Amino acid sequence: xxxxxxxxxxxxxxxxxxxxxxxxxxxxxxxxxxxxxxxxxxxxxxxxxxxxxxxxxxxxxxxxxxxxxxxxxxxxxxxxxxxxxxxxxxxxxxxxxxxxxxxxxxxxxxxxxxxxxxxxxxxxxxxxxxxxxxxxxxxxxxxxxxxxxxxxxxxxxxxxxxxxxxxxxxxxxxxxxxxxxxxxxxxxxxxxxxxxxxxxxxxxxxxxxxxxxxxxxxxxxxxxxxxxxxxxxxxxxxxx
Amino acid sequence: xxxxxxxxxxxxxxxxxxxxxxxxxxxxxxxxxxxxxxxxxxxxxxxxxxxxxxxxxxxxxxxxxxxxxxxxxxxxxxxxxxxxxxxxxxxxxxxxxxxxxxxxxxxxxxxxxxxxxxxxxxxxxxxxxxxxxxxxxxxxxxxxxxxxxxxxxxxxxxxxxxxxxxxxxxxxxxxxxxxxxxxxxxxxxxxxxxxxxxxxxxxxxxxxxxxxxxxxxxxxxxxxxxxxxxxxxxxxxxxxxxxxxxxxxxxxxxxxxxxxxxxxxxxxxxxxxxxxxxxxxxxxxxxxxxxxxxxxxxxxxxxxxxxxxxxxxxxxxxxxxxxxxxxxxxxxxxxxxxxxxxxxxxxxxxxxxxxxxxxxxxxxxxxxxxxxxxx
Ligand SMILES: Nc1ncnc2c1ncn2[C@@H]1O[C@H](COP(=O)(O)OP(=O)(O)O)[C@@H](O)[C@H]1O
Ligand SMILES: [Mg+2]
Numbered sequence: 253x254x255x256x257x258x259x260x261x262x263x264x265x266x267x268x269x270x271x272x273x274x275x276x277x278x279x280x281x282x283x284x285x286x287x288x289x290x291x292x293x294x295x296x297x298x299x300x301x302x303x304x305x306x307x308x309x310x311x312x313x314x315x316x317x318x319x320x321x322x323x324x325x326x327x328x329x330x331x332x333x334x335x336x337x338x339x340x341x342x343x344x345x346x347x348x349x350x351x352x353x354x355x356x357x358x359x360x361x362x363x364x365x366x367x368x369x370x371x372x373x374x375x376x377x378x379x380x381x382x383x384x385x386x387x388x389x390x391x392x393x394x395x396x397x398x399x400x401x402x403x404x405x406x407x408x409x410x411x412x413x414x415x416x417x418x419x420x421x422x423x424x425x426x427x428x429x430x431x432x433x434x435x436x437x438x439x440x441x442x443x444x445x446x447x448x449x450x451x452x453x454x455x456x457x458x459x460x461x462x463x464x465x466x467x468x469x470x471x472x473x474x475x476x477x478x479x480x481x482x483x484x485x486x487x488x489x490x491x492x
Numbered sequence: 493x494x495x496x497x498x499x500x501x502x503x504x505x506x507x508x509x510x511x512x513x514x515x516x517x518x519x520x521x522x523x524x525x526x527x528x529x530x531x532x533x534x535x536x537x538x539x540x541x542x543x544x545x546x547x548x549x550x551x552x553x554x555x556x557x558x559x560x561x562x563x564x565x566x567x568x569x570x571x572x573x574x575x576x577x578x579x580x581x582x583x584x585x586x587x588x589x590x591x592x593x594x595x596x597x598x599x600x601x602x603x604x605x606x607x608x609x610x611x612x613x614x615x616x617x618x619x620x621x622x623x624x625x626x627x628x629x630x631x632x633x634x635x636x637x638x639x640x641x642x643x644x645x646x647x648x649x650x651x652x653x654x655x656x657x658x659x660x661x662x663x664x665x666x667x668x669x670x671x672x673x674x675x676x677x678x679x680x681x682x683x684x685x686x687x688x689x690x691x692x693x694x695x696x697x698x699x700x701x702x703x704x705x706x707x708x709x710x711x712x713x714x715x716x717x718x719x720x721x722x723x724x725x726x727x728x729x730x731x732x733x734x735x736x737x738x739x740x741x742x743x744x745x746x747x748x749x750x751x752x753x754x755x756x757x758x759x760x761x762x763x764x765x766x767x768x769x770x771x772x773x774x775x776x777x778x779x780x781x782x783x784x785x786x787x788x789x790x791x792x793x794x795x796x797x798x799x800x801x802x803x804x805x806x807x808x809x810x811x812x813x814x815x816x817x818x819x820x821x822x823x824x825x826x827x828x829x830x831x832x833x834x835x836x837x838x839x840x841x842x843x844x845x846x847x848x849x850x851x852x853x854x855x856x857x858x859x860x861x862x863x864x865x866x867x
Contacts, residue, residue, distance in 0.1 A: 386579070388579035391546060391577065392579075392581030394570070395544055395546055395570055395577070396571070397568075397571035398567075398594075398598065406583075406586075410583075410585035410586075411583075413585075485586075486628060487587070487628030488584050
């Protein structure tokens, strides 16, 4: 898992660079530039989709993960997680398609499909990260007179944060990678240039969509990686 | 003072009820260390955790300084009890300073005062505050973490401490060092301490009293010396071991059995004078000291008798000396190592403090049996 992430991390900039050389050489640059207005408009649409669905997934996923990890949920949590795990095996394209059958076309089903696809890794990692906090730490905290919410906030979450962040990172990678599909159900975004470019066999148009998507993926992964490095406390951060 | 009154815990398990504590009654006087000792699974941890209510009790009462703790709420109770566990339980996400300040912060102390306290406590266990306050637990060795675990429990100066095998996870050499450090601290702090251990040697060393548990019941609650010398029953005798008399050697110091009136003579004194002293005292040797009263050798009665020389001239070198504070185990070990029946004992400044002889050691160990017989 780690390895493949590293590979994609290395491969994406390299491929982008090679592509850039080829594009410049073949005069494609002008063809791409012809779509500049579309690129700006669709990139914005694309980013709104990513930010909204990804943000919502974080805002919902982390509390759900916390809730499932509470002792009172112990009996049900594993079942819920099993349902979630089965959910992850459904291809994201299918999730998007199912979302359309429920909500029709437009922003709403695209948002919802992406939200669901990103939700799972966040919930799973939050839950697993919190469960992995050693019992003796919670015991020490309780024995010292911390109340449950204080233990959650000052002991459990900081110690699970690295794993939670990994979940967010995976979720956003899935999200950014899936967002071009939103176009297929009328959600807009850079998928419009890519898929239309494929249909028309217009390489310039295709690249006008693909290059910003690739750049966005790299940027988002870089940003989440940086916040993981900086926001997770030093004592529990294997990166530091 | 901690008093347990018919403390009982019954765990309801799928395989039926398990009685982990069975009407445990005992009292730990203020300022003393009581060791809960026994084989694994005998209910030591359960008894301890009922005191700070990590495990709710089934029946019975717990009184701290005469007050029934049932009247206090959990959080209030726990913040006034220091708690140390075997796994140490330092929070890895917090610095050493933050770890130590946890309870003071919960109690609403001024942060400045809490930080000052953290630095003082680190000093107390010989960890340089400048170096350690900003570190994270993972940057410390096991022994250092254990020390921090103990001082963290002491941070808010609770009168009562609960310690569950606190030194169980460290190597034997470090453990001895930390035990000694802790005893030194305790001699000043005078906390009332419940201390769980499964190690008889640790119990003998650390305890003012030892409570020996079996299957949730106290088999004997007594001073270490009495537990070793007069085990209440077969179980206790087996648990403390066949070498229990040897273990008692650790409870007595060389100074306690040293004969301060043993013959001693300055190096310039006459050998014949030493001989007279030995005859009078019924001793075979006399210790020769220098001008500072440090032992430098010894003379034998047969050589000193009728000799016109100075004691220093016919003296033999001493095989070894022992410090007055050393325990009899160290004394006997030195005696065996040097194949001798006696050793010169010195005080902290190295001055002669008497001689320790093998018969005196034997007599000291046998004392308690003679008393028991007389009674
Ligand atoms: N939460 C629990 N549920 C059921 N049985 C328990 C529980 N905790 C401890 N016990 C049982 O109580 C007994 C005493 O355990 P414990 O106090 O941990 O022993 P010790 O600390 O002396 O090794 C053991 O038989 C153990 O299996
Ligand atoms: Mg135990």
